[in-house]
Each structure stands twice: as C-alpha cells, then as structure tokens.
Amino acid sequence: MLSIDAWKFIAGLGLFLYGLSLMEQVSKQIAGRPFKLLLRRYSKSLPKAIIGGTFITGLIQSSSVVILMLMSFVSAGVISFRNAFGLLIGSNLGTTVDSWFVATVGFTFNLQSYSLPVIGVTAIAMFFSKKRKRLYNSLYFVFSIGILLLGFGFMREGAGQLMIKFNIAAYADLNLFLILLIGFLVTVVIQSSSATVAIALTALHTHALTFPAAAAVIIGSEVGTTIKILFSSINSQPAAKMLAWADFIFNLFTAVVSFILLFPIIYLIQHIIQIHDPLIGLVFFQSFINLLSIILFLPLIGPFSISLERFISKKQKYNGNKFNKDTAPIPELLPAFMQHAAGLILDRVLEFLKKIFETDTPNNKSSFLPALHSFTRIHGTTNTAYINIKEAEGEYLAYYGAINEEDLSKEAYKDANRYIDSIRQSIHAAKAVHDIRHDLKTFHNSADNYLFEKDEQMSQEWASFNNAYMKLFELVNDDDIKKAVIQLEESTLGQYEVHEQETKMALYKQEIQQIDASTLLNVYQEILSSQKALLRAFSFLKLNTL
Numbered sequence: 001m002l003s004i005d006a007w008k009f010i011a012g013l014g015l016f017l018y019g020l021s022l023m024e025q026v027s028k029q030i031a032g033r034p035f036k037l038l039l040r041r042y043s044k045s046l047p048k049a050i051i052g053g054t055f056i057t058g059l060i061q062s063s064s065v066v067i068l069m070l071m072s073f074v075s076a077g078v079i080s081f082r083n084a085f086g087l088l089i090g091s092n093l094g095t096t097v098d099s100w101f102v103a104t105v106g107f108t109f110n111l112q113s114y115s116l117p118v119i120g121v122t123a124i125a126m127f128f129s130k131k132r133k134r135l136y137n138s139l140y141f142v143f144s145i146g147i148l149l150l151g152f153g154f155m156r157e158g159a160g161q162l163m164i165k166f167n168i169a170a171y172a173d174l175n176l177f178l179i180l181l182i183g184f185l186v187t188v189v190i191q192s193s194s195a196t197v198a199i200a201l202t203a204l205h206t207h208a209l210t211f212p213a214a215a216a217v218i219i220g221s222e223v224g225t226t227i228k229i230l231f232s233s234i235n236s237q238p239a240a241k242m243l244a245w246a247d248f249i250f251n252l253f254t255a256v257v258s259f260i261l262l263f264p265i266i267y268l269i270q271h272i273i274q275i276h277d278p279l280i281g282l283v284f285f286q287s288f289i290n291l292l293s294i295i296l297f298l299p300l301i302g303p304f305s306i307s308l309e310r311f312i313s314k315k316q317k318y319n320g321n322k323f324n325k326d327t328a329p330i331p332e333l334l335p336a337f338m339q340h341a342a343g344l345i346l347d348r349v350l351e352f353l354k355k356i357f358e359t360d361t362p363n364n365k366s367s368f369l370p371a372l373h374s375f376t377r378i379h380g381t382t383n384t385a386y387i388n389i390k391e392a393e394g395e396y397l398a399y400y401g402a403i404n405e406e407d408l409s410k411e412a413y414k415d416a417n418r419y420i421d422s423i424r425q426s427i428h429a430a431k432a433v434h435d436i437r438h439d440l441k442t443f444h445n446s447a448d449n450y451l452f453e454k455d456e457q458m459s460q461e462w463a464s465f466n467n468a469y470m471k472l473f474e475l476v477n478d479d480d481i482k483k484a485v486i487q488l489e490e491s492t493l494g495q496y497e498v499h500e501q502e503t504k505m506a507l508y509k510q511e512i513q514q515i516d517a518s519t520l521l522n523v524y525q526e527i528l529s530s531q532k533a534l535l536r537a538f539s540f541l542k543l544n545t546l
Contacts, residue, residue: 013195015151022144046086046301050294053090058097066091067229067247071240081239082305085246089297092222092251093290099197099283105149118146176216179209180259183220193225197286204278211278212266218286219258222251242308249308254293265289334403335412338419341396342426342541345389349426349537350466352385353530356433356440357462386434393427422540429533432526439523450512454520458527465492465531472538481542489535496528 057066070084079087122143129135187196200217203209209217226248233244258265265285275281297304400420408416443455468488475481500521507517 012151013190013199015147018147018151022140022147046083049083049086050090053087053092054094055090056087057091057094066094067243071229071233071243074239074243081242081246081309082301084243085250085301085305088243088247089250089294092254093287093294095193096283096287096290098194099201099286102194102198103201103279103283115146115150119143119150122146176212176262177259179213179216180220180255183217184224185220186217187221187224188227193221196221196224197283201279201282204282211270211281212262214278214282215262215266215285216259218282219255219262219289222258222289223248223255226251245311246304246308249304250293250297253297254289257293257296258289334400334408335415335419338396338400338416338423339541341399342419342422342537345392345396345423346426346534346537346541348385348389348392349430349534350469352382352389352430353433353462354466355382355385356437357459382434382437386430389430390427393423396423418540422537425533425537425540429530429537432530432533436523436526439519442519443523448512448516450506451516451520458523461495462527469534469538472542478543481539485535485539489532492528492531496524499524 053066067088070079070087074081074084122139126136126139126143129139183196183200186199187193190196197218200209200214200221203217204211204214226244230244230248233241265288269275269281269284269288273284275284397420400416440455440458443451443458446452446455465488468491472481472484472488475484503512503517503520503524506512507514512520
C-alpha cells in the first residue's frame with residue numbers, strides 16, 4: 001500500500017495538472033480579439049512569427065492553445081504554413097517561461113502559505129463577479145496559478161519525504177536513453193510537458209535524479225508533448241495535418257540534437273557559463289536546446305515545408321470541398337477567411353467549366369473510347385463536381401452565418417459580404433453552364449454539321465475567354481483591373497450579338513430547324529451569363545470598390 005507521502009506526491013501532481021488545465025481553459029476565454037489579431041500580426045514574416053510565438057506563449061502559458069488556434073488559421077487559409085510554423089517553433093521556447101517560474105519560485109517560498117490565500121480570495125471574488133466576464137476570467141487565471149502552486153508544493157513535500165527512504169544508488173547506472181523514453185511516456189500519459197518538467201525539477205531537487213538524467217527527461221518531454229496535437233489533427237484538413245507533423249518532426253529534431261550534444265551542453269552550462277544551481281541549470285538547459293534547435297532549423301524551413309507538403313499530399317490528396325467543420329468561427333479573421341474561400345470556389349468553378357468545354361483531339365473524334373470519355377465527362381465527373389462545389393458553398397455560408405454580426409466592425413462586415421457575393425457569382429457561373437451541358441453533348445454528337453461546328457467554335461471561344469480571364473489575375477492596379485474587366489465583358493457581349501445574328505440568319509436560310517435555333521440561342525445566352533458572372537466574381541474578389 002502506498003505511504004501518505006506517496007499519496008501527497010500523487011495528489012500534488014493531480015492538482016498541478018488541474019491547475020494547468022484551468023490555465024489552458026481560461027487562456028481560451030482570454031484569447032479574444034486582441035490575442036487573435038496579435039497572433040495574425042506576428043504571422044506576417046518568419047522572424048516576426050518566431051518572436052511572436054515565443055512572446056504570446058510566454059504570455060498565456062499554453063502552447064496547446066496557440067498551436068490548436070494556428071491549425072485553425074492554417075486550415076482557413078488565413079496564415080501561410082511557413083509563418084505558422086515560425087509561430088509554432090517560437091511557442092516551444094515560450095513555454096519554458098513556466099519552467100523558470102517553477103524553478104525560481106517553487107523551491108524558494110513556502111508555497112502553501114502563499115497559494116492558499118490566493119485560492120481562497122480569488123474563489124470568493126469569482127463567486128461575486130460572474131456577470132463581469134473580463135474580471136471573472138482574470139480572477140480565474142490567478143485562481144489556476146494558486147491551484148498549480150499548491151499542487152507543486154505537495155509534490156515537493158511528498159518527494160522530499162519519499163527520498164529519505166529511496167535508494168538512489170540502485171538506479172545510478174540507468175541508461176540515459178531509457179530515462180529519455182520515460183520522460184516521453186510520462187508526458188504522453190499526462191499530456192503536459194510543464195508537469196513533466198516540474199517532476200524532473202522535483203526529482204533533481206531531492207537528488208532522485210542526477211543532472212544528466214533530469215536533462216534526459218526534459219528531452220523526452222519535448223517529443224511527448226506533440227502527440228496530443230498529432231492525434232487531434234487526424235480528421236483535420238491537410239494544412240492542419242502539415243502543422244501537426246511539423247510540430248512533431250521539429251521536436252524530434254530538438255530531441256535528437258540535444259541528446260547527441262547532451263554532455264557538451266551540460267559542460268557549457270556548468271563550467272563555461274558557470275550556473276551552479278542545478279534547478280536553474282536545468283531550466284536553462286530546456287531553454288537553450290529549444291533556442292539552439294530554432295537556430296539550426298532556420299535554414300531548413302523552406303525545403304522542409306516543400307517536402308512535408310509533398311508527403312502530406314501523397315498520403316491524402318487535397319480536396320478543396322473538404323471543409324473542416326471543427327474550425328471555430330473567428331470574427332476578426334472572417335474577411336480573410338471568406339476571401340480565401342471565394343478564391344477556392346472560383347478556382348474550382350473554372351476547373352469545372354474547363355471540363356465542360358474541353359473537346360477531344362481531331363484525330364480521335366471517331367473512335368469509341370473518346371466518345372465514351374466525352375459522355376462520362378459530361379454526365380459523370382462534371383455533375384459530381386458541380387454538386388461538390390454547391391456543398392462547399394453551403395459549408396462556407398454556414399461558417400459565415402455562425403458569426404454574430406455585432407462582433408464585426410463595419411469594414412469587416414462589408415468585406416466579408418463582398419466575398420460572399422463573389423462566391424454566389426461563381427456558383428451562378430457554374431449553374432448557367434451546368435444547365436446546358438446536355439445541349440452541349442447533343443451538339444458534340446450531332447450528325448448536323450452546323451451544330452457540330454458550333455460546338456467546336458464554342459469550345460475554342462471558351463478557351464480564348466479563359467486565357468484572357470486568367471490574365472486578369474496578373475494585374476495589380478485597381479484602375480487597370482477595372483479597365484480590363486470592362487473590355488473583356490464588352491468583347492463577350494459583342495461575341496454573343498454576332499452569334500445571335502448568325503443563328504437568325506441560319507434559320508432564315510433554313511440551315512437549321514427552329515427547335516435547334518431556339519436551343520442554340522439559349523446556349524449562347526447561358527454562356528454569356530456564365531462569363532458575366534465570372535467577371536463579377538473576379539471583381540468582388542479583387543476590387544475594394546465596384
């Protein structure tokens with residue numbers, strides 16, 4: 001049966017973990033508009049991202065909150081993977097602030113004499129401030145620190161009594177790699193590297209572990225803390241999976257480098273820098289290996305990002321329609337998210353329309369297989385693609401609808417609605433052509449030379465329009481964009497008028513039947529409608545004012 005001292009240590013660990021859990025919960029509550037905007041501001045460049053990740057994680061003391069929010073931002077297309085990775089590796093360094101606090105305060109003061117008043121006062125104050133959310137959350141955060149300190153105090157006292165009966169000599173020769181694995185497994189089980197570090201500090205303080213052994217536990221915890229994030233990304237979009245794998249690989253890199261250089265780093269700390277306090281030396285070791293890995297990994301970030309993207313894309317082909325329903329609606333980032341969504345929808349609509357209008361090569365027109373391919377293309381894959389695009393539209397609109405309009409500034413609301421209009425115009429462009437795909441198939445397989453030639457002409461003209469449309473994306477200046485859009489719209493309208501006159505003349509000359517002429521005019525009308533909708537979708541997406 002366990003002694004009272006063992007139970008005190010276990011109870012202390014439980015309270016410590018509970019305190020960390022409370023801190024994480026309240027961090028999510030505190031992480032409102034200022035935090036999210038701060039996170040995005042620091043994602044503008046890689047150096048700023050690394051500094052920002054360190055600062056923000058040090059501020060809220062929860063790398064899990066930062067990383068999970070980054071996964072949400074990357075999935076939404078708001079932050080690039082490269083800069084999100086910078087924030088992520090910075091958060092590794094930021095999380096060591098908690099270790100410094102425990103090492104300097106936890107072993108210096110009588111924690112129970114300080115933690116009990118903190119817990120008592122904040123708990124009573126929280127009871128009377130439930131309606132004042134900001135004050136309540138602030139008190140909640142201080143309360144969680146009190147619980148954390150109380151738990152660590154129990155851990156320290158329990159471990160101190162246990163060590164009186166503990167024979168350390170029996171474990172003195174334990175392999176350091178085995179101790180590293182223990183640090184990894186403990187962190188995986190309790191899902192907190194901060195708690196593992198606290199255990200290592202306590203064991204070092206009571207001489208249960210030597211300095212190299214405690215350092216090995218720290219190294220193992222670096223990898224163990226990534227497992228929760230890795231598992232949480234299983235059902236996420238590929239972009240979030242990339243970030244989770246990047247977190248794991250980077251921390252594995254940190255572990256390998258620091259284990260290889262374990263004794264040289266210890267020599268540096270103890271003999272060159274001359275840190276004689278083992279507790280301070282251990283948290284310095286943790287901070288140093290994280291900083292060292294950032295410096296060593298920095299030149300590899302570009303090639304690493306490309307390689308990881310290829311790896312993930314091979315394992316799971318990206319599907320733009322696969323919307324992550326777990327992505328929490330974030331009001332401050334809504335315009336950027338909807339802009340990204342509008343761009344994705346437009347790209348997929350253009351690809352859909354390309355499949356509708358693409359034709360077989362002249363040399364193979366009469367063979368059976370191309371004819372079968374043409375049939376399945378129009379009735380199979382294109383119909384499925386259209387349904388998928390519509391589903392994607394619905395999911396994006398549901399995301400937009402989940403955000404309270406009152407949480408948005410007027411400018412953000414205006415921008416978000418402009419991108420919604422872009423999505424709707426893209427869908428209209430797809431629908432217009434989707435409605436005439438049966439007519440296009442009829443023309444393509446018609447024995448009537450006039451209708452067959454018109455089908456070939458429509459395909460060529462669409463390819464020409466598509467090329468001109470894609471060149472719009474190369475323009476930067478608003479005036480140049482407006483001018484180019486107007487010119488392309490006038491060109492398509494002029495083309496429609498020519499076709500309208502040609503069809504009427506063909507009917508007059510009895511080159512086609514009345515029903516075919518009516519169908520042909522309707523097809524021209526829908527194509528024009530689609531092209532105009534595409535131009536409006538582009539304008540809503542790229543122009544601030546229309």
